[in-house]
Amino acid sequence: MKSPLLRLGLLALGLLIAPGPASAAKIVVDAGHGGTDSGAIGVNQLQEKEVTLDIAGRLRDLLVQHGYEVAMSRTTDTYVSLSDRVAFTNAQNADLFVSIHANEYSSPTTRGAMVLYYDDAYPQSSYPASDAMRALTPQSKALAQDVLDSFVGTTGLTNRGLVESAVYVVRMGQIPSILVETAFLSNQADAALLADSTMRQTMAQGIARGIEAYLPTSNVVFPDTLGHWAREAILRLKAQGIVDGVGRSFEPNRALTRAEWVTLLGRVFDLSKAQAGSCSAAGGTVAGAVYGSGAAGGGGCEPASAGAGAAGAAAFRDANAGSWAFTALDKAVKAGVLEGYPDGTLRPDRPVTRAEVAAMFQRLAGPALEGTLRQPFKDVPPSYWAAGAVAALTQAGWVNGMTANQYMPERSITRAEATALLDRYLAANPKK
Numbered sequence: 397m398k399s400p401l402l403r404l405g406l407l408a409l410g411l412l413i414a415p416g417p418a419s420a421a422k423i424v425v426d427a428g429h430g431g432t433d434s435g436a437i438g439v440n441q442l443q444e445k446e447v448t449l450d451i452a453g454r455l456r457d458l459l460v461q462h463g464y465e466v467a468m469s470r471t472t473d474t475y476v477s478l479s480d481r482v483a484f485t486n487a488q489n490a491d492l493f494v495s496i497h498a499n500e501y502s503s504p505t506t507r508g509a510m511v512l513y514y515d516d517a518y519p520q521s522s523y524p525a526s527d528a529m530r531a532l533t534p535q536s537k538a539l540a541q542d543v544l545d546s547f548v549g550t551t552g553l554t555n556r557g558l559v560e561s562a563v564y565v566v567r568m569g570q571i572p573s574i575l576v577e578t579a580f581l582s583n584q585a586d587a588a589l590l591a592d593s594t595m596r597q598t599m600a601q602g603i604a605r606g607i608e609a610y611l612p613t614s615n616v617v618f619p620d621t622l623g624h625w626a627r628e629a630i631l632r633l634k635a636q637g638i639v640d641g642v643g644r645s646f647e648p649n650r651a652l653t654r655a656e657w658v659t660l661l662g663r664v665f666d667l668s669k670a671q672a673g674s675c676s677a678a679g680g681t682v683a684g685a686v687y688g689s690g691a692a693g694g695g696g697c698e699p700a701s702a703g704a705g706a707a708g709a710a711a712f713r714d715a716n717a718g719s720w721a722f723t724a725l726d727k728a729v730k731a732g733v734l735e736g737y738p739d740g741t742l743r744p745d746r747p748v749t750r751a752e753v754a755a756m757f758q759r760l761a762g763p764a765l766e767g768t769l770r771q772p773f774k775d776v777p778p779s780y781w782a783a784g785a786v787a788a789l790t791q792a793g794w795v796n797g798m799t800a801n802q803y804m805p806e807r808s809i810t811r812a813e814a815t816a817l818l819d820r821y822l823a824a825n826p827k828k
């Protein structure tokens with residue numbers, strides 16, 4: 397057990413070597429009005445609150461696809477006060493606030509798009525702004541201009557320009573804030589456009605592109621892990637060269653394959669020093685042959701198939717010497733960490749199960765189970781082939797059950813779960 401001080405030191409080191417921005421660009425998308433507040437009513441009876449919610453949802457989806465984290469001030473037809481919208485935004489630690497509205501005017505011929513922001517050069521004495529918003533005038537204005545340009549460019553709507561405004565949500569926040577008046581519900585042609593789902597999507601695209609112009613996300617690492625519970629662990633292990641993405645993505649919820657798992661093990665442990673064939677069922681140190689299921693082998697410590705071990709991965713008919721994972725597979729087989737199936741296959745692309753992960757990991761990392769085997773999981777009885785490994789790793793705090801009393805040993809492990817396991821291990825046992 398490492399001392400608390402050492403753990404703290406390691407944590408600090410982890411923070412120092414963490415790459416890039418700790419969190420990605422985060423946008424608060426605010427659908428105007430809602431609930432008892434319907435907003436403007438269109439000449440076609442369309443309610444502003446419906447239009448804003450639909451466009452906001454489309455905008456959220458586009459932003460998430462483009463690597464942003466998004467928080468919505470409302471996702472249903474509910475009333476949210478203006479001060480609650482600002483309070484919500486302040487609590488998000490977000491980068492930008494974008495409110496979506498549709499306009500109305502007494503003249504039915506007035507149409508087009510405009511973007512509102514707070515400008516300290518045009519203060520309104522009866523509507524004082526927050527100090528932060530006053531200071532953020534250049535940022536809000538630049539954001540407003542980028543979004544307006546992109547919006548009218550994408551939709552072809554009339555450009556009614558920027559508006560220096562004292563509306564509450566762009567005046568009282570702490571981050572660059574704008575309000576997009578998409579089009580006029582009081583104008584026949586605009587109202588028809590606002591009723592059209594294709595046009596709403598185009599409007600959302602226009603806003604998203606404007607946000608992207610102001611705040612690019614090209615430097616976001618693994619955008620598909622934004623908001624994922626394992627993102628911090630994934631970034632730590634990427635910084636240490638242990639995990640890779642698939643292109644720009646990490647695919648955190650995809651099942652980890654056997655080839656990927658031994659590749660990760662090879663980056664954390666020196667497989668050439670691993671104890672080949674170490675297998676002691678006593679005391680719970682179940683190394684366990686890595687069969688496909690608990691039914692195979694039963695004892696779990698029997699050698700898998702003839703040809704394993706010294707001959708390496710080449711002994712298996714499905715191990716392709718030209719494949720990206722061959723070296724890692726070969727080392728793992730020679731180290732006795734990975735064993736094949738009785739039919740002479742290694743099945744490198746098969747998802748690795750949570751039991752197999754526990755068994756292989758314990759073989760390399762220990763720990764031996766201390767004391768008597770106390771298994772918290774109802775689905776891992778003492779007779780289960782990997783029971784010792786699961787218990788030991790649970791005791792060490794490196795693995796968790798899927799629920800308080802279920803480990804789900806036959807379930808495949810996700811890339812995020814495997815990364816979290818290695819992250820917890822490395823926090824306590826840093827790589828030398």
Ligand SMILES: [Zn+2]
Nearest residue numbers: 428435497498
């Ligand atoms: Zn409105």
